[in-house]
Amino acid sequence: xxxxxxxxxxxxxxxIPTGRLAMWILLSxxxxxxxxxxxxxxxxxxxxxxxxHEAAHTNVWAxxxxxxxxxxxxxxxxxxxxxxxxxxxxxxAFKWMWATIGCALIFLCVKAFEYTTExxxxxxxxxxPFWAFYYTATAIHAGHVVAGGLAIAICSFDVRKGEHxxxxxxxxxxxxxxxxxxxxxxxxxxxxx
Amino acid sequence: MGHDVAHTSGYYVKIxxxxxxxxxxxxxxxxxxxxxxTLITAFGVAAIKATMVMAYFMHLNVEKKYIWGLLxxxxxxxxxLFIGVAPDVMKSHxxxxxxxxxxxxxxxxxxxxxxxxxxxxxxxxxxxxxxxxRF
Numbered sequence: 001x002x003x004x005x006x007x008x009x010x011x012x013x014x015x016i017p018t019g020r021l022a023m024w025i026l027l028s029x030x031x032x033x034x035x036x037x038x039x040x041x042x043x044x045x046x047x048x049x050x051x052x053h054e055a056a057h058t059n060v061w062a063x064x065x066x067x068x069x070x071x072x073x074x075x076x077x078x079x080x081x082x083x084x085x086x087x088x089x090x091x092x093a094f095k096w097m098w099a100t101i102g103c104a105l106i107f108l109c110v111k112a113f114e115y116t117t118e119x120x121x122x123x124x125x126x127x128x129p130f131w132a133f134y135y136t137a138t139a140i141h142a143g144h145v146v147a148g149g150l151a152i153a154i155c156s157f158d159v160r161k162g163e164h165x166x167x168x169x170x171x172x173x174x175x176x177x178x179x180x181x182x183x184x185x186x187x188x189x190x191x192x193x
Numbered sequence: 194m195g196h197d198v199a200h201t202s203g204y205y206v207k208i209x210x211x212x213x214x215x216x217x218x219x220x221x222x223x224x225x226x227x228x229x230x231t232l233i234t235a236f237g238v239a240a241i242k243a244t245m246v247m248a249y250f251m252h253l254n255v256e257k258k259y260i261w262g263l264l265x266x267x268x269x270x271x272x273x274l275f276i277g278v279a280p281d282v283m284k285s286h287x288x289x290x291x292x293x294x295x296x297x298x299x300x301x302x303x304x305x306x307x308x309x310x311x312x313x314x315x316x317x318x319x320x321x322x323x324x325x326x327r328f
Contacts, residue, residue, distance in 0.1 A: 015257050024260050028267040035271035043275065043282040064220050071216060071242075075209040078250045082202050176251045183243050187235035191223045 023170050027177050030144075034181050037140070041133045041188065052193045054130035057123055062114045063190035066107050067182060073103030074179045077152070077172040080159075084168045090159055093168055097156040100175060104149035111142055134189055141181055148175045208249045215242050 014021055045051055080096030083089045118124075118131075125135040151174065155167040215238050222234020248254040253261065285292045 014259075016260070021260075024263055028263050031264065031267035032270055035268065036274060039271055039275045039278075043279055047283050060220070064216075067216055068213070071209065071212050074246060074250050075205060078205050079202055082200070082205065173251050176246055179250075180243050180246055183239050183246070187219065187239050191219070191231070191235040193223075 017166065019166055019170055020173070023173050027173070030177060030181075034137075034140070037133075037137055038184065038188065041137065044129060044133070045188075045192070048129070051128075051130040054123075054128050055189065056193045057118070057121070058134070058190045059114050059117065060190050062110050063186050066110050067186050069103050069107050069110070070179045070182050073100045073107075074176050076100040076103065077168075077175045081168045081172045084159060084165045090162050090165070093165075094156050094160040097152050097159065097168065097171075101149050101153055101156075104145050104152075107145055108142060111138065137185055137189065141178070141185060144178050144181070148178050205250070208245060212242055212245060215245075 076096050076099040080093045080100065083096055084093035115135075123131050125132045148171065152171045155164065155171050158164045159168055219235050219238040219242070222238070223231040225231075
């Protein structure tokens with residue numbers, strides 16, 4: 001008895017493939033996770049204007065470089081989707097997916113450098129509520145970067161063999177969401193002083 | 194598997210180039226140190242960037258409309274959280290209450306001088322003394 005293709009891959013009772021619908025439902029729950037955290041941050045930030053002095057110690061160049069890396073990785077994963085769907089070039093899709101993973105690794109290395117520098121200067125999670133929010137938000141986001149990178153890596157090998165091509169799009173949508181979260185974290189934690 | 198609208202790879206590169214321009218504006222704007230410029234360039238541009246990523250990279254511009262509704266419903270919950278919690282967090286006192294962390298030593302000395310019993314002063318869950326409600 002062999003494995004049959006999951007029903008969710010092609011079924012489209014709602015007008016869109018079930019896998020994609022499931023991804024959107026997952027992302028709507030992620031909005032609540034990150035949204036709740038950011039709303040709490042904003043509430044306390046409005047009430048504690050002195051947090052701006054703490055934010056001045058974040059590394060804007062590192063945060064800006066990571067924004068550039070994530071925006072570029074979003075381009076790479078959408079090009080992987082384009083290669084798999086329009087060009088029918090699985091090898092090219094595989095390469096773009098791994099370019100995205102490369103961006104994820106660069107992002108994490110820069111983040112690790114930032115954490116090391118900040119902790120070395122005494123800006124730990126216990127130093128101030130601003131830093132507690134900073135580490136919580138960026139660490140949860142970094143966890144999503146790791147999860148997204150792993151998902152893309154796992155799917156890439158199937159894509160290379162021409163199997164489960166729909167997963168390029170699904171992992172891509174997830175990856176764009178990771179990028180979206182950073183687009184808001186960057187001005188909140190690095191720019192607003 | 195995909196959407197009805199197909200684009201060339203150059204189309205996505207153009208979107209990325211626009212995002213890069215917006216990104217540099219969002220970094221450069223706040224360096225001027227003008228509050229309104231910071232708000233517009235940092236947060237306004239972030240909103241535009243997010244919308245562009247959602248519309249063109251996530252293909253929400255050609256996605257079924259109820260997906261927008263699904264995402265909007267999550268945002269409405271977040272808005273509800275903000276509105277529900279904001280008064281407690283942002284206000285230091287109300288008609289019959291004062292937030293514990295606004296208490297200071299002078300109040301404690303005054304309560305002791307007036308002979309107000311510790312139970313009248315009241316303790317919150319963390320054991321910190323709160324201002325009596327009649328104040």
